[in-house]
Amino acid sequence: MTDNDSRIGRRAALVLGGGAAAMLAAPWVARAQARTIKIGMPTILSGRVATLGISSRNAVMMEMEKVNAAGGLAGRPVEMIFRDSKAQPQEAARVVRELVNTDGCEIIIDGEASSGSFAVQEVARDLKMLTIHTCSETSSLSADPKLRIPNAFRCVRQGVHDSVAGAAYAAKIAKEKGLKKWATCSPDYAYGRDTTAEFVGYLKQFAPDVEIVSESWPKLAQPDYTETLTKLLQANPQAVYSCIWGGDLTAFIDQGNLYGVFSKTPFFAVNMADYTVLTAVKNLPQGIHSGNRYIKTFPMTPQNAAWGDAYREKFKEYPTNWSWQNAAAVAFLAAAAKKANSTDTAKMSEALMGLTIDSPFGMNGKITMRAEDQTIVDYAIGWGTTIPKEPYMPNVTPGDWKQIVELETAWKKSKGYI
Amino acid sequence: MDLDSLFSCFASTSCVITQTTSGFIIGMLLFLVAVGLTLIFGILKVVNFSHGVFYMIGAYLALTVYQTTGSFPLALLAGGFGAALVGLAIERAFMSRIYGANPLMQILVCYALILIFDDLARLIWGGDFRSMGMPDVFQVPPVFIFGGVAPPYYIFVIAVAAAIAIVLALVIARTRFGKIVRAAAHNPAMVSALGINTVAIYALVFAAGCLLAGLAGALAAPVRTVSPGMGFSILIESFIVTVIGGMGSIAGALVGALLIGMLRTFGALGFPLFNEGLMYIFMVMVLVIRPSGLFGKEAA
Amino acid sequence: MRALSFSRALALAAIVLGLLFALLSTTANHALMDFVIRLASLAIFATSLNLLAGYGGMVSFGHGMFYGFGAYFFALTMQRAGVSIPVAIVASILGSALLAAIVGVICVRLKEIYFSFVTLAFQMLIHATILAAMPLTGGDQGLRGGVPRPPFLGLNLSNQKQLCMFSAFLLIVCLFAMHHVVSSPFGATLRMTRDNADRAAYLGIAVDRVRLKAFIIAAVFASIGGLLQALFVSGAYPDFAYWTVSGEGIFVIMLGGTTTFLGPLLGSVLMLLLNDFVSRFTEYHGLALGSVILVVALGLRKGVGDFVVDWLSARSEADASERTKTTEAAS
Incomplete structure (x- = not known):
């Protein structure tokens, strides 16, 4: 009995001791793991x-x-x-x-x-x-x-995802309203050129009777868009696509307003529905078609x-x-x-x-x-039209990820990536 | 290249008129900045690489005044005279110390001023791009002249710049001040020997140049993005203008600015992807054929 | 300015290189190694600009075009031709010499500020061309996919330490070579064309030819600076050919001093330290950098190197006159 007792006692002591050791060691272990x-x-x-x-x-x-x-x-x-x-x-x-x-x-x-x-x-x-x-x-x-x-x-x-979604959306409107003569106006650098070429390619695929009547390539951070705008007016398109962004887009809208460009021609600007632009432009025209960038109403x-x-x-x-x-x-x-x-x-x-x-x-x-x-x-991607006040882009048509991935794969093949 | 659209434009009156007015719009704002640059060089013999700073200051001051008071004329005055005051302070504090110094030293000081003022603008007005908003008076549809299109605001800008060009030419050619300025450009030692205060003349000329740049900034603020560093692109262009027109020549600045304006608008039709390159090629050609520029005095 | 004789300069270069190698072989400090590589790139470029601007009186606003050209030419040769690194270096040197000869023929005839303008215009043209030549250069996104660095002579430049040693070696070699240029008879002629071109011409010197030679030599060294940068970042970007590179070069030689041969090297050290230090602590580095420039430019009114040299010589003069006074007093 005593033996037993002592044995239990010893075992208890061992357990206790082990526990105590573990407790003592714990901060060290925790600290090692918690190393920033x-x-x-x-x-x-x-x-x-x-x-x-x-x-x-x-x-x-x-x-x-x-x-x-x-x-x-x-x-x-x-x-x-x-x-x-x-x-x-x-x-x-x-x-x-x-x-x-x-x-x-x-x-x-x-x-x-x-x-x-x-x-x-x-x-x-x-x-x-x-x-x-x-x-x-x-x-x-x-x-x-x-x-x-x-x-x-x-x-x-x-860019390629935006272009598929944008072209699908634009093609639908183009067919509905009979917009055949398009002009593009995008910044002259890799993003601007690639995204525009992709958009135009898919738009023609979805709406085969669309033709591009004019292209402008303003420089990145160009302060003045007068020559671009007057060139647009000369071409007299039925719709305009642009992937100008940020401060450049603000200036483009401000200057385009002077020529009344946006009041008569539908404008598809993928980077419009971006809060920094939406809040900076003072006289935002109604009904610009835009892709989402971040907007809290979509999704x-x-x-x-x-x-x-x-x-x-x-x-x-x-x-x-x-x-x-x-x-x-x-x-x-x-x-x-x-x-x-x-x-x-x-x-x-x-x-x-x-x-x-x-x-x-x-x-x-x-x-x-x-x-x-x-x-x-599978991130949120969609297109809609803007209004000059909150929530800025109330209704967004979501893009179709199945279609996007399908066409993206075809695009990769055409580039020799896969 | 797209020469077809260039030639088809020349065949249509409305196109030629539209593109020419656009050339004037780009050119006249450029002239306001470039003429200050050329005046300062002609008289103070300093290439003021920091000239774009005053354009930016003018734009920011106009924006602030317009958004607080709602008065556009007040905004224009604030932009112009605000930039002139800052310019005066900078001339006294820094520029006056580098007249006649090694040109490298002058460039360095200007470079420092650009760095400092761009960051100051960021500290004061934030790093975001801003838009001033168009005054209600000008929120009207564009007017049509023989089929060519021109926004009323741009007509106003061209008129202001043209008026300034005329006033400037008259001041330089007809007034006593103009005579002194011309003499000081030619022989500063003689002018000061005659008991005329060249220090004051220099400060005034520098401030006047800044006033014009500030006014250009204020005029641009309703249509261009206002942001730190906005002075840079206008500096490069007005620099090209003064080189083409001839450093120191007011007429050269006007002609050079209009040439660049036209090159931009018609070049956009014919050479959409090499528009900027055209400008540099033109500049190289002028420098090679006539280093002192189209209207410059034959350089030593 | 005092110039060292050839043999003394060679000995000095060898000693410095030996010391550098000894120091670098013991260090495992990555930041220091990166610093040496970047310093070599910037200092070679800045010293070559000083050869042109300080010794030749040709203030180029477009010297960066050769820096960018060297980087692109080297990286493209490595990517496309599959040659060894020394071959690509020699090819870049020849390529930039050719470009410099073409650009130089037009530029060197212009004097003073007009020379500056036309070099700037050429720089912008080269930059615009790099942007436009998409299929070759990758346009604004730069040359992607890495620069291959096959081992040669037992050197593997993918290894940071060996790249660092190699950079130090190139730096010393280039400095030595440029020092040789400025202290040679050609250097003396170049200085004469700077100080008085008319008199030089009167003495039968073909001024434009001398200036063209200097322009080409400076361009070659600038391209070596550029290719080191390409090795460092394993790519080439249009920024390397932008006017800001030329602007930075001017800033560096002014900071360090234009009248001493090693001024630009000192300027490069100061510039890199300033940049690295300031950008660790603030986004407003423009404000900080600008203030430092103003202090140097308006306070010292010359480069730090010039200031130190002048101060030293003033002190030794003062010592000398002091000594004369004492001897006079004693007698």
Whole structure:
């Protein structure tokens, strides 16, 4: 009995001792797991498009707060480090190298546009850290297999998707109203040229009797559109397509109003329904056809409206197209870390392939990181007409993702990507 | 290239008129900026690379005044005279120290001023692009002249710029001040030996140049995007204008500005993808054939 | 300005290179290695601009066109021709020399500010051409897909440390070569055309030919700076050929000093440190950078290097006169 007692006592003591040891050790274990993970983000914080870079940073900060409140990435609290790339590719490359090599960032959220994102992609190829592009819409970044690397993803809408959805929408109106003579007017750089060519191609496919009677290619950041507008007037088209964006679009509308361009000709401007433009233009014409960029009324869900309002509450302005993309990227990182239960690059990259997350920005409440080319699909995409006051674009016709993906695949084949 | 549409335009009166008025619209605003640049160079012998800054200041001040008071004339005055005041301060504080200095030093100081003022504009007015809004008077349909189309606001802008060109020419040619200015450009030592205050003349000329740039900015504010760094593209263009017209020549600035305006509007029809390139080729040609510009004095 | 003799300059270059290699082979600091690579690129470019502007009196606003051209030519050769790196470097040098000869023939006949204008116009033309030549250059998105860096002579430039060593080597070699140019009889002739072109012509010097030669030499070195940048970022972007590169070059040589041979190198160090330091802490780097420029330009009224050299020589003069005074007093 005594033996027994003592044995139990000994066992109890062992258990107690073990428990105590575990308890003593626990903070160490917890601390090791809780070791902060640093995430670096280069983006454009100065110069002409600083507003977009700042809105990207805002969205990341807002979403990372939530991630940290929920315990961080695989238990590790996140520390964000933001750097200005001044919109120069060589500076973006340098800053990313510095963030990884000197500051010890394990993940890069790349808030660079166009050429900057390609420079960052090359650094990611070299240094092999997990990278998620959040601002570059150029399709080749993910579509071209020569550029693709296993550790880089893209959480951005794509010009080719917008073009299919836009052309389907425009073709319907063109057929209804008999709009056959079209003019295009887009900025003279890769995004402008590619997106316009794609739109025109699909429009002709959907509405074969459409012809293009005039093309204008103003420079990016051109202050004056007089010659473009008068050229448009000369061509006298029945409809106009443009993918001018941001401050350039504001000036284009202001100057076009003087010539009364928008009162008589239907105008299809994919980048119109963007809060920064909608709120800046003083005399917004009624009924401009536009794609969605970020608008809190599409998708018309409480989650989306709540997110837009929360952002506005926090930063005193509406989110931009770049904001939702960055917010979604953070959600993808959080979901991937959870699925992989790790922050290891290879494990997270694998988790990201084909990952579907719940998101207020999804067409049906979900966005998928397509495995084959590491870019997102099923995000909200649609076209509608604008009104000069809130909610700016009340009725949006959603795009058809089945059709989009079908035509995108054909497009990739034509480019020799697959 | 799309030469067909260029030739078909020349065949139609309405097209020629529309494109010519557009050329005037682009050219006359450019003239206001370029004439300041050329005046400052002609008299102070400084290439004021920071001239675009005053265009930006004019636009921002006009925007602020218009949106607080709702008065467009007041906005124009604020843009012009505000830029002149800032210009005067900058002339006294910085520019006056680099007259006659190494041209590299002058460029450097101007470069610094551009960096500083672009960031200051961002601090004061924010990094967002802004739109001032068109005054109600001008919110009317465009007028048609022989089938050509011209918005009333642009007609107003051309009239203002033309009036300034005439006043400027008269001041330089007919007044005592104009005589002193011309003399100072020619031989500053002699002018100051005659007991005329060249320091004041220089400051006045610099401020006048800034006034014109500020006014151009204010006139542009209702139709162009107001943002930090907006002075840059206008600087490059007005720079080309002064090089083509001849540094220091007011007539050259006018002709150069109109030439660039026409090149832009007709070039947009004929060479939609190489419009900008045309401008540089034209500039190289002028420099090679006549380095001092079309109206410049033969350079040493 | 005092020029070192050939053998002393060679010895100095060898010693500095040896020290650099010794220092770099022990370091594992990635930031330092990146810094050396970028410094080599910028300093070679800036020193070549100073060769043109400081020694030749030709203030080019378009020198960046050769920097960009070198980067593109090198990267394209590596991507398309599949040659080894030294071959591509030699090809870039020849290519930029040819471009410089064509552009230079037109430019060098113009004097002073008109020379500046016409070089600027050419720069904008080259930039516009790079943007327009989409199929070759990738247009505004730049040359994508990475620059291949096959190993040569046991060197693997994909390795950051070896690229860093290679950059340091090129930097020293280029500085030495340019120093040789300015201290040669040709350098003396060039300075004479700068100081008094009429007198030089009177003495039977073909002024335009001397200027053209200097223009080509400077362009070749600028292109080497550009190709180092292409190696660093593994690509080429239209920004490399934009006027801002020329503007930065002018800023660097003014910051460092135009009358000392190593002024531009000092300027490059200061510029990079300033950029890296300021952009870590603020988005308003324009404000910070602009203020520093104003202080240097209006406060010192010359480059930091010039200031230091003048101050040193003033002090040694003061010492000398002090000594004379003491000896006088003693006697």
